[in-house]
Amino acid sequence: MNMLATTGPVIPEYAKHSVSCVVHNHTFCWSWATSNWSSVLWPALRQHVYLVLIAVSIGFVLSMALALIAHRFRWFEQPTILVTTFLYTIPSLALFELLVAPVGANLYAAEIALVSYTLLVLFRNILTGLRAVPAEVLDAAEGMGMTRTQALLQVELPLALPAITAGLRIAVVTTIALATIVYTIYDAGLGVPIHIALGEGPFKTELICAAALTIGLAIVCDGLLVLTQRALTPWLRARSHGG
Amino acid sequence: MNIAADAHTEGPSSYVRAAELELREVSKRYPGQLIPAIEKLSFTVPAGEVCVLVGPSGSGKTTAMRLINRMIPISGGDILLGGRSVLDRNPRELRREIGYVIQQIGLFPHRTIEENIATVPRLLGWPKARIDARVAELWDLIGLRKDELSGRYPAQLSGGQRQRVGVARALAADPPLLLMDEPFGAIDPINRARLQDEFLRLQQQVRKTVVFVTHDIDEAIKIGDRIAILREGGDLAQYDTPAEILRSPADEFVAQFVGADRGIKRLSLIALEDLTLLVPDDSPRRDAPATPVPRVPLTMSGRDALSLLLTSRATHLLVVDDDGAVRGNVTVELLHRRLAEDGAAAGTSARAEPTAGGGTWVGAVSSDGLDGKRQAAEDVDGAAKARSGA
Amino acid sequence: MHEFVEAFKFIGRNGAVPGEPNLPSLAHLALETLKVGAIGVGISLVIAVPIGLWLGHRHRGSFVAINLGNVGRALPSIVVLAIGDAFLGLGLTVVELALVILAVPPIITNAYYAIDSVDPDLVDAARGMGMGEREVLTRVELPLAVPGVFAGIRTAAVFVISTTTIASLAGFSGSLGDIIANETSYHFSGVLGAAICVAALAFAVEGTLALLQHILTPRGIRAGAGESAKASMGQLGASAAAQT
Numbered sequence: 001m002n003m004l005a006t007t008g009p010v011i012p013e014y015a016k017h018s019v020s021c022v023v024h025n026h027t028f029c030w031s032w033a034t035s036n037w038s039s040v041l042w043p044a045l046r047q048h049v050y051l052v053l054i055a056v057s058i059g060f061v062l063s064m065a066l067a068l069i070a071h072r073f074r075w076f077e078q079p080t081i082l083v084t085t086f087l088y089t090i091p092s093l094a095l096f097e098l099l100v101a102p103v104g105a106n107l108y109a110a111e112i113a114l115v116s117y118t119l120l121v122l123f124r125n126i127l128t129g130l131r132a133v134p135a136e137v138l139d140a141a142e143g144m145g146m147t148r149t150q151a152l153l154q155v156e157l158p159l160a161l162p163a164i165t166a167g168l169r170i171a172v173v174t175t176i177a178l179a180t181i182v183y184t185i186y187d188a189g190l191g192v193p194i195h196i197a198l199g200e201g202p203f204k205t206e207l208i209c210a211a212a213l214t215i216g217l218a219i220v221c222d223g224l225l226v227l228t229q230r231a232l233t234p235w236l237r238a239r240s241h242g243g
Numbered sequence: 244m245n246i247a248a249d250a251h252t253e254g255p256s257s258y259v260r261a262a263e264l265e266l267r268e269v270s271k272r273y274p275g276q277l278i279p280a281i282e283k284l285s286f287t288v289p290a291g292e293v294c295v296l297v298g299p300s301g302s303g304k305t306t307a308m309r310l311i312n313r314m315i316p317i318s319g320g321d322i323l324l325g326g327r328s329v330l331d332r333n334p335r336e337l338r339r340e341i342g343y344v345i346q347q348i349g350l351f352p353h354r355t356i357e358e359n360i361a362t363v364p365r366l367l368g369w370p371k372a373r374i375d376a377r378v379a380e381l382w383d384l385i386g387l388r389k390d391e392l393s394g395r396y397p398a399q400l401s402g403g404q405r406q407r408v409g410v411a412r413a414l415a416a417d418p419p420l421l422l423m424d425e426p427f428g429a430i431d432p433i434n435r436a437r438l439q440d441e442f443l444r445l446q447q448q449v450r451k452t453v454v455f456v457t458h459d460i461d462e463a464i465k466i467g468d469r470i471a472i473l474r475e476g477g478d479l480a481q482y483d484t485p486a487e488i489l490r491s492p493a494d495e496f497v498a499q500f501v502g503a504d505r506g507i508k509r510l511s512l513i514a515l516e517d518l519t520l521l522v523p524d525d526s527p528r529r530d531a532p533a534t535p536v537p538r539v540p541l542t543m544s545g546r547d548a549l550s551l552l553l554t555s556r557a558t559h560l561l562v563v564d565d566d567g568a569v570r571g572n573v574t575v576e577l578l579h580r581r582l583a584e585d586g587a588a589a590g591t592s593a594r595a596e597p598t599a600g601g602g603t604w605v606g607a608v609s610s611d612g613l614d615g616k617r618q619a620a621e622d623v624d625g626a627a628k629a630r631s632g633a
Numbered sequence: 634m635h636e637f638v639e640a641f642k643f644i645g646r647n648g649a650v651p652g653e654p655n656l657p658s659l660a661h662l663a664l665e666t667l668k669v670g671a672i673g674v675g676i677s678l679v680i681a682v683p684i685g686l687w688l689g690h691r692h693r694g695s696f697v698a699i700n701l702g703n704v705g706r707a708l709p710s711i712v713v714l715a716i717g718d719a720f721l722g723l724g725l726t727v728v729e730l731a732l733v734i735l736a737v738p739p740i741i742t743n744a745y746y747a748i749d750s751v752d753p754d755l756v757d758a759a760r761g762m763g764m765g766e767r768e769v770l771t772r773v774e775l776p777l778a779v780p781g782v783f784a785g786i787r788t789a790a791v792f793v794i795s796t797t798t799i800a801s802l803a804g805f806s807g808s809l810g811d812i813i814a815n816e817t818s819y820h821f822s823g824v825l826g827a828a829i830c831v832a833a834l835a836f837a838v839e840g841t842l843a844l845l846q847h848i849l850t851p852r853g854i855r856a857g858a859g860e861s862a863k864a865s866m867g868q869l870g871a872s873a874a875a876q877t
Contacts, residue, residue: 027720089791089832089835089836089839090832090835091791091794091795091798091831091832091835092795092799093795093798093799093802093810093813093828093831094795094798094813094827094828094829094831094832094835095828095832096828097813097824097825097827097828098825098828098829098832100821100825101634101636101637101640101821101825102634134347134349134352136345136346136347136348136349137349137350137351137352138349139314139345139349140343140345140348140349140350140351140409141349141351142314142338143312143314143338143343143345143349143422144338144339144343144362144363144366144412145334145335145336145337145338145339145340145363145366146335146366147335150366155351155353158353159352159353169703170706173703173706173707174706176707176709177706177707177708177709177710178709180709180710180711180712181709181710181711181799181802184802184813191711194711194712194715195802197715197719198715198718198802198803198804201719202715202718202719203719204719204720207712207715207716207719208716210712211709211712211715211716214709214712215707215708215712218706218707219707222703222707233353234396235352235353235354235396235397235398238395238396238398238399
């Protein structure tokens with residue numbers, strides 16, 4: 001790990017100012033942030049985004065598959081809930097280490113752990129969403145001659161979107177938070193600068209930068225998902241006029 | 244039978260495409276149940292007619308309907324649509340050629356009115372232009388204002404409007420058969436009557452074969468060309484026209500089901516314009532009523548006329564046409580006579596007969612010659628015109 | 634899989650590492666974890682449950698309840714701990730502060746929904762029978778809210794254990810996380826062993842709370858208790874949709 005104190009300021013003009021700020025470990029040194037953006041912060045952020053993107057995508061696909069099975073075969077729900085809850089209960093630090101043994105201290109272990117934590121929320125929400133489709137709407141769809149697949153794709157899934165997005169929001173936000181621990185087994189993510197900062201004092205500026213990026217990322221992703229859902233569900237915005 | 248290719252986009256009123264429906268010894272037995280839901284049910288619905296399946300709950304009427312489009316698997320017997328067995332068809336393809344309207348309607352909340360209506364045409368792969376044209380012409384057919392409601396979602400419509408969209412959706416691909424399961428059951432009585440009238444108007448235009456399920460005998464009488472009364476266990480008690488069922492119920496069950504007031508119900512099937520109205524008497528009468536004689540339209544049903552006669556103090560009602568011209572009189576006696584005539588299986592004809600004491604009596608005469616009340620005829624020609632205009 | 638064998642041996646030795654006689658034992662660290670966690674959960678309970686119940690009973694502040702849950706989820710444990718360490722120094726107090734900050738949101742959110750979603754018809758019927766406000770709360774709403782409230786407590790408890798171990802990454806010593814953070818001394822077999830213990834601890838806590846919930850849930854709704862608890866978790870998800 002790169003020890004920060006040994007690297008000098010990148011921008012010579014601010015040499016005196018930033019070194020002083022950094023050396024005295026003031027709460028926040030803006031100059032440090034700008035000068036270390038491309039070398040420290042941006043890579044960490046990028047890696048973090050990849051980690052989360054991969055985990056949530058895989059988790060979503062898996063959960064969707066499980067939910068579709070449980071939607072078709074009711075008995076499947078209970079065992080799935082049991083397994084996903086089991087995984088969810090294992091504390092993150094422990095799960096990462098437990099996976100290192102069979103898989104190794106690498107990206108795979110990190111992703112398996114992150115994916116595991118998304119399953120419970122996504123599975124439950126997708127299933128709830130599918131089940132919330134009114135029975136008469138399905139009856140009409142079938143009565144008009146839609147195949148099972150057509151009904152699923154054209155009717156059930158669109159109507160389940162609100163519940164699905166709600167689950168995605170939770171999954172994304174929790175995964176962003178959990179990914180800060182990935183660094184313990186794999187050198188990636190915003191946990192890395194946090195770890196470095198902790199080793200130096202802790203170095204406040206770096207800490208705050210990493211913290212702000214993590215939380216900011218969560219807010220942005222959450223907001224994007226909300227906007228996406230609003231865009232995809234125009235019928236929910238149309239309020240009934242009655243009459 | 245490929246209906247889709249033949250269904251066209253011009254006005255539906257010029258196009259008649261309806262198929263005959265035959266149920267042949269249809270049975271449905273649910274596993275583990277001793278008594279079958281339906282046992283050897285057989286009847287035929289001629290093309291273009293409305294057959295109402297009516298009966299108490301448990302009579303299997305909805306089951307029978309759902310067997311037709313194979314939403315429920317059949318246990319025995321056969322169902323033929325246009326002479327071809329539905330069991331030979333792929334169920335999904337079959338259903339795309341049968342209109343399906345259910346009580347809760349089941350409109351897709353996430354689709355606009357147009358998209359809902361266009362569902363089956365899209366499933367059938369119609370080109371967009373054709374779908375748009377068809378949707379456009381359906382707006383008028385179901386009586387909804389396109390300029391007001393275009394692009395709206397089901398949540399923004401009232402119950403009555405939703406039901407109309409449901410009917411349009413069922414008609415979109417111009418199917419030869421329409422299945423309707425208590426479609427107006429969830430609507431309030433006022434709008435229900437309106438929707439029933441709309442349905443009758445629509446049926447006059449499109450002339451589809453319709454199987455209509457209801458538990459309401461009055462609705463059945465109003466809407467049906469034929470009524471199939473089912474007993475518990477799917478047993479067909481009687482299958483006939485409404486007038487015939489009311490006139491001669493097959494057994495105690497049917498008689499009870501149609502109600503003890505079936506005589507009055509028969510009058511609801513007759514409009515005043517169907518009657519041979521009595522010629523109005525303009526001569527001053529000693530017992531002229533203090534209140535003016537009520538005027539009623541030609542389109543009023545005999546039943547409503549009877550009700551008005553009983554509640555008002557008038558001895559007769561003046562029947563007027565759209566322009567307000569008086570066409571004749573109706574009395575309780577006339578209505579009574581008409582029921583009796585109907586009861587006797589006989590034809591009717593109109594002829595003028597001179598009566599003793601002057602005046603001409605113009606009225607419907609049956610072959611067994613009934614004695615009617617004598618009215619002074621002012622104008623035989625006018626009365627004859629009234630008769631032929633009715 | 635021989636690492637797991639080694640790990641279990643490590644556990645069997647109560648965490649003793651040959652050549653390092655001064656390391657705290659496994660049992661000690663496990664107990665410390667429990668202690669720290671228990672204090673954290675205890676304080677959080679005392680703060681969060683009344684607030685959540687009160688807000689839900691009044692059917693007010695749903696905005697707060699929902700968004701508190703969202704905010705809580707977005708705070709990574711290590712960030713809170715690291716900031717605590719940077720600005721306040723990481724002692725037991727600061728760790729407990731961090732635990733409370735992280736545990737309060739899910740407890741409030743779940744307690745809120747537990748009471749908020751009690752069938753209003755039931756409350757109405759109770760009032761109609763002549764129950765006063767306090768009686769409605771204690772006899773009708775609270776018993777029905779037990780599963781939901783416990784769902785929040787269980788979530789928070791597991792989360793607290795997790796965060797307590799993470800605290801060791803930030804420099805706190807006094808939990809099983811110490812072992813995981815110190816692979817140099819304990820070797821991977823120790824780390825793995827500690828991880829197994831942490832997981833076991835989490836299940837033990839979860840199981841105990843589930844048992845407690847079962848005991849405290851009124852018999853009449855016990856059959857559905859599992860469903861309600863699960864439902865409230867899903868509710869958390871669905872409720873987030875409600876605010877869009």
